[in-house]
Amino acid sequence: MTKLWGGRFTKPTNKLVEEYTSSISFDQKLALQDIKGSIAHVEMLGSCNILEMDEVWKIKEGLLSIEEKVKKEEVTFSVEHEDIHMNIEKLLIEEIGPVGGKLHTGRSRNDQVATDMHLYLREKTEGLIELVEAVQSSLVEQAEQHMETILPGYTHLQRAQPVSFGHHLMAYFWMFERDKERLQDSMKRINWSPLGAAALAGTPYPIDRKATSDALGFDQPYPNSLDAVSDRDFILEFLSISSIMITHISRLSEELILWGSQEFQFVELDDAFCTGSSIMPQKKNPDVPELLRGKTGRIYGHLMGLLTLLKGLPLAYNKDMQEDKEGMFDTVETLEGALSLLAPMLASMQVKGDQMKNAVKEDYSNATDIADYLAVKGMPFREAHEVIGKIVLYSIQQEKYLLDLSLEEYQQFSTLFESDIFEKLQPDQVVAARNSEGGTGFKQVENQIQLAKEHLS
Numbered sequence: 001m002t003k004l005w006g007g008r009f010t011k012p013t014n015k016l017v018e019e020y021t022s023s024i025s026f027d028q029k030l031a032l033q034d035i036k037g038s039i040a041h042v043e044m045l046g047s048c049n050i051l052e053m054d055e056v057w058k059i060k061e062g063l064l065s066i067e068e069k070v071k072k073e074e075v076t077f078s079v080e081h082e083d084i085h086m087n088i089e090k091l092l093i094e095e096i097g098p099v100g101g102k103l104h105t106g107r108s109r110n111d112q113v114a115t116d117m118h119l120y121l122r123e124k125t126e127g128l129i130e131l132v133e134a135v136q137s138s139l140v141e142q143a144e145q146h147m148e149t150i151l152p153g154y155t156h157l158q159r160a161q162p163v164s165f166g167h168h169l170m171a172y173f174w175m176f177e178r179d180k181e182r183l184q185d186s187m188k189r190i191n192w193s194p195l196g197a198a199a200l201a202g203t204p205y206p207i208d209r210k211a212t213s214d215a216l217g218f219d220q221p222y223p224n225s226l227d228a229v230s231d232r233d234f235i236l237e238f239l240s241i242s243s244i245m246i247t248h249i250s251r252l253s254e255e256l257i258l259w260g261s262q263e264f265q266f267v268e269l270d271d272a273f274c275t276g277s278s279i280m281p282q283k284k285n286p287d288v289p290e291l292l293r294g295k296t297g298r299i300y301g302h303l304m305g306l307l308t309l310l311k312g313l314p315l316a317y318n319k320d321m322q323e324d325k326e327g328m329f330d331t332v333e334t335l336e337g338a339l340s341l342l343a344p345m346l347a348s349m350q351v352k353g354d355q356m357k358n359a360v361k362e363d364y365s366n367a368t369d370i371a372d373y374l375a376v377k378g379m380p381f382r383e384a385h386e387v388i389g390k391i392v393l394y395s396i397q398q399e400k401y402l403l404d405l406s407l408e409e410y411q412q413f414s415t416l417f418e419s420d421i422f423e424k425l426q427p428d429q430v431v432a433a434r435n436s437e438g439g440t441g442f443k444q445v446e447n448q449i450q451l452a453k454e455h456l457s
């Protein structure tokens with residue numbers, strides 16, 4: 001088959017080279033973006049009098065017909081034409097004849113491929129923002145139902161202080177809120193148009209870059225043609241944001257796995273989101289959160305891959321950059337899958353409030369509150385801390401919890417204790433008391449959920 005660039009060559013390309021250098025197996029995902037970019041380009045060539053209007057119509061019609069066929073999956077792409085850009089150009093020439101060869105006037109595959117990826121990532125980022133919001137909605141829904149459900153809060157994975165389960169879930173809401181903001185902010189940089197930078201230096205044709213930028217819905221053309229074709233920061237940024245987001249997903253998944261274990265029994269994932277074992281009939285495994293946690297590795301990998309690819313790459317385009325795509329596609333698809341599963345899995349999760357409450361009753365996580373009790377009565381907090389440490393040690397030795405001690409036992413450690421101590425040590429009192437801004441006190445959690453809803457609407 002003759003190459004679109006065959007003029008300078010005397011020999012056909014080695015078959016292995018053709019296969020090795022071709023990107024069509026993966027960049028065909030950019031077919032629709034490529035056609036969209038071409039239509040904007042050819043219309044601009046017409047309005048700038050670089051092509052005749054009848055030529056523009058023919059090319060545009062040809063492109064629209066190819067677009068139809070792509071949507072119906074009626075086209076076959078070939079490795080001989082290397083990538084999506086040349087495959088579509090070849091199809092165009094087959095469709096409308098030699099005039100199709102005029103499409104590539106005043107542009108290069110270098111600005112073309114960059115434009116395609118900007119368009120692709122913009123569309124995908126918009127979709128991901130919606131998927132993040134669906135996860136946030138599930139979190140808010142569960143948090144609202146479990147504002148007053150109490151479970152142990154942990155530090156060092158040791159029981160620390162009781163908290164509202166709603167409060168715990170809302171912590172993830174804010175992580176996803178920041179992820180969403182980062183995605184939204186990245187749009188500013190995704191929305192620059194490389195089109196018209198041509199191969200690297202611009203073009204002698206009197207093109208109108210603002211026209212193509214506007215037609216494609218970008219905010220502005222890149223001000224520098226070398227930067228326009230060399231820049232992959234917008235993909236790096238997407239992979240960075242994705243790495244942070246999958247970290248959040250992984251931490252949440254880890255908690256769901258722990259909470260679902262026999263040892264915790266705080267939540268139970270719906271049957272529809274679990275799988276069984278081929279040998280152990282009793283098993284109900286949290287495969288989904290495990291896989292979500294496991295997916296983290298590949299997204300970090302794609303970020304490292306692209307950072308390494310770009311490091312030390314001279315300006316402007318280098319073929320190395322063809323390697324920028326698969327990691328980006330895979331990250332998009334991995335996140336779409338993860339977020340789509342996470343939202344309904346969280347919404348359908350059964351929360352075992354009684355188990356959580358029992359756990360709180362069987363620990364010493366109200367110890368800080370006794371220290372605070374003495375401190376309020378005038379004892380310096382450091383001294384109170386020491387006294388309560390002794391009370392905890394005494395209770396452990398007596399195999400009792402803090403609510404099981406009698407007033408007389410308390411008074412052996414300090415005469416400041418009065419009978420109201422028992423009220424103060426009740427788990428819901430302990431949680432409600434933490435009413436400082438952003439704390440786990442029920443009022444605070446309610447305010448927080450209100451604020452979250454404002455962010456969602």
Ligand code: ARG
Pocket residue numbers: 023027083084109110113317319321322323
């Ligand atoms: N398939 C190429 C890529 O993805 C398109 C740009 C090719 N440009 C070139 N001068 N070889 O990077």
